[in-house]
Amino acid sequence: AQSVTQLGSHVSVSEGALVLLRCNYSSSVPPYLFWYVQYPNQGLQLLLKYTTGATLVKGINGFEAEFKKSETSFHLTKPSAHMSDAAEYFCAVSVGGGFKTIFGAGTRLFVKA
Amino acid sequence: GAVVSQHPSRVICKSGTSVKIECRSLDFQATTMFWYRQFPKQSLMLMATSNEGSKATYEQGVEKDKFLINHASLTLSTLTVTSAHPEDSSFYICSARPGVQETQYFGPGTRLLVL
Numbered sequence: 001a002q003s004v005t006q007l008g009s010h011v012s013v014s015e016g017a018l019v020l021l022r023c024n025y026s027s028s029v030p031p032y033l034f035w036y037v038q039y040p041n042q043g044l045q046l047l048l049k050y051t052t053g054a055t056l057v058k059g060i061n062g063f064e065a066e067f068k069k070s071e072t073s074f075h076l077t078k079p080s081a082h083m084s085d086a087a088e089y090f091c092a093v094s095v096g097g098g099f100k101t102i103f104g105a106g107t108r109l110f111v112k113a
Numbered sequence: 114g115a116v117v118s119q120h121p122s123r124v125i126c127k128s129g130t131s132v133k134i135e136c137r138s139l140d141f142q143a144t145t146m147f148w149y150r151q152f153p154k155q156s157l158m159l160m161a162t163s164n165e166g167s168k169a170t171y172e173q174g175v176e177k178d179k180f181l182i183n184h185a186s187l188t189l190s191t192l193t194v195t196s197a198h199p200e201d202s203s204f205y206i207c208s209a210r211p212g213v214q215e216t217q218y219f220g221p222g223t224r225l226l227v228l
Contacts, residue, residue, distance in 0.1 A: 032215045043117075043206050043219035044157075051215055090156060099215050101147070103156045 002027045002093050004104035012110040019063075019078040021107050023091030026072065032099070033074040034092040035065055038106075044090065050074065061085070086111045116140055117209050119220035126197055127228055134192045134223045136207030142187035143209035147217060148180070151204040163190050197227040 007022040025031060032051050036044040048059025055067040065076045074091060088108050094101040116139040126132050136146055145164050149157040161177075163169040163184035171177045179201075181193040190209075194201055204224050208217035 034216075036219075041204075041222065041224065043119075043221040044208075045219070046216060049216060094215060099145070099210060099217070100159065100162060101217060102159075105156045 002031065002095055002102050004091050004093050004102055006089075006091050006104035006107050008107055009105065010108050010110065012112060013081045014112045015083055016080050019076070019081045019085065019109065021076040021089050021091075021109065023065075023074045023076065023104060024072050025074060025091070025093045027093055027095055029095050031093045031095050033065075033067060034094070034101070035059065035063070035074075035076045036090045036092060036103075037061075038088045038090065047076070047089075081109075081111045083111050083113065085109060115211065115216075115218040117143075117207065117218045117220040119205075119207055119223050121223060122221065123224040123226070125226045125228065128198050129196055132194045132197055132225060134194075134205055134207075134225075136190045136192070136209065136220050138188045138209040138211070138218070141209070141211040141218075143190075144187065144212055145210040146184055146190040147208045147210070148182060148190075148192050149206045149208070151206060151222075153204075157206060160192075194225065197225070199227045201225065202227045 003026040005024045034049045035047040048057045050057045050067045058064045063078045091104040118137045120135045148160045160175045161169045161171045169182035184190040206222045208219045
């Protein structure tokens with residue numbers, strides 16, 4: 001069975017500082033990995049995804065994530081936080097032809113001025 | 114591209130009534146749609162997976178007679194919460210998957226409040 005663990009339910013950074021949101025997964029087969037962002041009372045927006053190939057994936061809004069198989073991790077980073085980055089971030093994993101997706105518990109990012 | 118809409122965005126109903134939520138893929142055909150439920154400050158919980166023209170597959174613990182899902186076309190899936198009760202109050206989010214792509218596109222969600 002697949003699972004996703006997001007370390008830290010809340011992360012607070014200063015504007016301009018590095019953003020690091022941690023995600024570890026468990027899967028018996030090569031997974032597809034995703035990061036989504038959710039703003040209050042809205043649906044989820046895809047930030048980036050890893051399927052195959054290059055392990056460093058670049059997404060929208062300056063975010064990127066690196067798939068590390070040996071560490072079963074897919075941490076999300078952004079070099080310089082912006083106030084508009086404040087939101088809830090979900091890491092997700094899917095496998096199989098049905099692409100059933102399992103979501104992590106989410107990490108709320110706070111950005112301080 | 115890849116826009117998914119939900120209607121209504123929020124609904125308030127009395128206990129015992131039924132509520133229908135629509136999920137539409139606006140610019141692509143969705144062979145598979147997913148319905149999620151999200152409680153405040155929690156993650157998304159998959160309720161069911163629906164494929165066009167076939168019965169939905171419900172996750173363990175989700176009552177299929179209470180949460181009726183219909184996926185009548187490649188662009189529309191509906192979730193009907195039957196005989197709603199206050200504990201059904203939640204944020205319901207749908208997603209749609211085009212063809213054989215691994216990516217899901219999410220709707221904006223529907224906030225249901227049952228009084």
